[in-house]
Amino acid sequence: MHSFRYHDGSLHCEGVNLERAAEKYGTPLYVYSAGTILDHYRRLDAALSEIDHLICYAVKANSNRAILSLLSREGAGFDIVSGGELFRVLAAGGDPRSCTFAGVGKSQEEIEYALEQQVLSFNVESEAELAYIDRIARSKGVQAPIALRINPDVDAGTHRYVSTGRSENKFGIALDYVAKVYERAAQMPNIAIRGVQMHIGSQITEAAPFAEAITKITPLILRLRERHPLEFLNVGGGIGIVYESSFASGSGDWWSEKDRVRATTILPLTIHDYVAAISPPLRAIGLRVLLEPGRLLVGNAGVLLTRVRYIKRTENKKFVIVDAGMNDLIRPALYQSYHEIVPVREAQDSAREPVDVVGPVCESGDFFAQDRELPEMKEGDLAALMSAGAYGFVMASNYNSRPLPAEALVSGEKSALIRERQTFDDLVRGERDAVF
Numbered sequence: 001m002h003s004f005r006y007h008d009g010s011l012h013c014e015g016v017n018l019e020r021a022a023e024k025y026g027t028p029l030y031v032y033s034a035g036t037i038l039d040h041y042r043r044l045d046a047a048l049s050e051i052d053h054l055i056c057y058a059v060k061a062n063s064n065r066a067i068l069s070l071l072s073r074e075g076a077g078f079d080i081v082s083g084g085e086l087f088r089v090l091a092a093g094g095d096p097r098s099c100t101f102a103g104v105g106k107s108q109e110e111i112e113y114a115l116e117q118q119v120l121s122f123n124v125e126s127e128a129e130l131a132y133i134d135r136i137a138r139s140k141g142v143q144a145p146i147a148l149r150i151n152p153d154v155d156a157g158t159h160r161y162v163s164t165g166r167s168e169n170k171f172g173i174a175l176d177y178v179a180k181v182y183e184r185a186a187q188m189p190n191i192a193i194r195g196v197q198m199h200i201g202s203q204i205t206e207a208a209p210f211a212e213a214i215t216k217i218t219p220l221i222l223r224l225r226e227r228h229p230l231e232f233l234n235v236g237g238g239i240g241i242v243y244e245s246s247f248a249s250g251s252g253d254w255w256s257e258k259d260r261v262r263a264t265t266i267l268p269l270t271i272h273d274y275v276a277a278i279s280p281p282l283r284a285i286g287l288r289v290l291l292e293p294g295r296l297l298v299g300n301a302g303v304l305l306t307r308v309r310y311i312k313r314t315e316n317k318k319f320v321i322v323d324a325g326m327n328d329l330i331r332p333a334l335y336q337s338y339h340e341i342v343p344v345r346e347a348q349d350s351a352r353e354p355v356d357v358v359g360p361v362c363e364s365g366d367f368f369a370q371d372r373e374l375p376e377m378k379e380g381d382l383a384a385l386m387s388a389g390a391y392g393f394v395m396a397s398n399y400n401s402r403p404l405p406a407e408a409l410v411s412g413e414k415s416a417l418i419r420e421r422q423t424f425d426d427l428v429r430g431e432r433d434a435v436f
């Protein structure tokens with residue numbers, strides 16, 4: 001579900017009129033709904049109530065400290081992939097002892113920092129990394145808690161850039177080899193085996209691959225349990241969300257029964273379906289369960305607000321040139337992803353025309369939609385790029401020397417600026433003339 005609705009002809013996020021937000025904070029502007037994020041977290045938490053579990057929000061999806069703080073207050077743990085993300089969690093008041101530390105290329109400084117902060121577990125992706133962590137833990141006189149990341153070699157049917165659970169991906173340790181690595185880990189004096197981890201990919205829109213992966217590693221986990229003190233199974237994240245037509249039926253709430261029927265034609269996966277599919281194999285294993293959802297919690301909770309700068313007509317196209325670019329939201333260029341685009345001022349009639357919505361960046365890949373049927377848009381109009389809450393701002397760059405956009409968080413009738421728009425001074429901060 002999300003909380004973006006038209007009231008009196010204007011798109012609102014919860015109780016906040018997005019026209020007002022754009023005037024107040026400028027555009028391009030990311031706007032997030034706190035209510036939506038909390039609702040998603042609580043639904044997942046409630047659906048898992050029968051199972052001993054900890055939801056570790058994947059910080060990389062959206063790492064603004066206001067959002068981390070929101071989830072931390074709700075009792076979430078965090079899945080981090082860098083020292084920088086650990087720093088953010090701490091800055092937001094999160095508990096490092098509820099953090100799982102993932103990533104294939106952890107540095108010495110990052111490992112030391114995570115040991116000092118006593119993270120819950122390192123998700124270890126190779127033997128080389130295991131030996132490295134053991135050595136650093138020894139030099140600090142501590143034990144490093146670890147889970148090996150198993151690559152279950154299942155096809156999650158997702159985009160090849162976000163698939164991680166196949167044998168050809170760089171992630172994890174092969175299923176038929178991982179038992180040997182656990183034996184080695186058990187011999188290492190400064191390694192404490194705590195669990196097993198996997199993560200098969202992102203934007204997965206069916207429940208079956210999740211259940212299949214758990215079922216596939218179950219015999220191995222039962223064998224490992226006899227030899228090692230396993231405390232948890234971490235099933236990773238990857239739950240997909242609706243990107244298309246999240247809005248079409250008006251209410252935008254596909255978790256209600258009415259919309260569920262419609263949603264199943266777009267996306268067969270809901271929190272209920274996901275939990276129903278993974279619960280039986282998880283119960284059979286009987287370990288504490290860690291989950292690392294990112295996109296599910298924040299994806300539909302955010303939009304990127306942009307203003308139309310120019311309309312440009314060529315012989316066979318109409319271009320709507322907006323003030324947001326691929327540097328602000330790179331998903332369409334990087335993953336060919338679809339973002340629904342809606343006018344902030346509600347369309348008065350049902351007329352639609354095919355347009356390309358493009359940004360100002362000097363790249364042909366800088367588009368948000370091509371030949372999309374949209375209501376007529378004019379210069380100065382505002383549009384919302386929907387479902388931009390995950391992998392949006394966090395992937396933004398200064399390409400073309402464009403300052404990073406601002407971010408705002410909405411709760412009920414109130415909005416707060418949670419990140420200032422960058423200035424030109426920010427662009428050159430830290431740069432120096434060469435002095436030889």
Ligand SMILES: *Cc1c(COP(=O)(O)O)cnc(C)c1O
Nearest residue numbers: 058199202237238292293294295
């Ligand atoms: C990216 C990532 C996640 C989160 O993925 P989502 O698709 O956003 O749920 C979780 N765990 C690991 C190890 C990841 O790399």
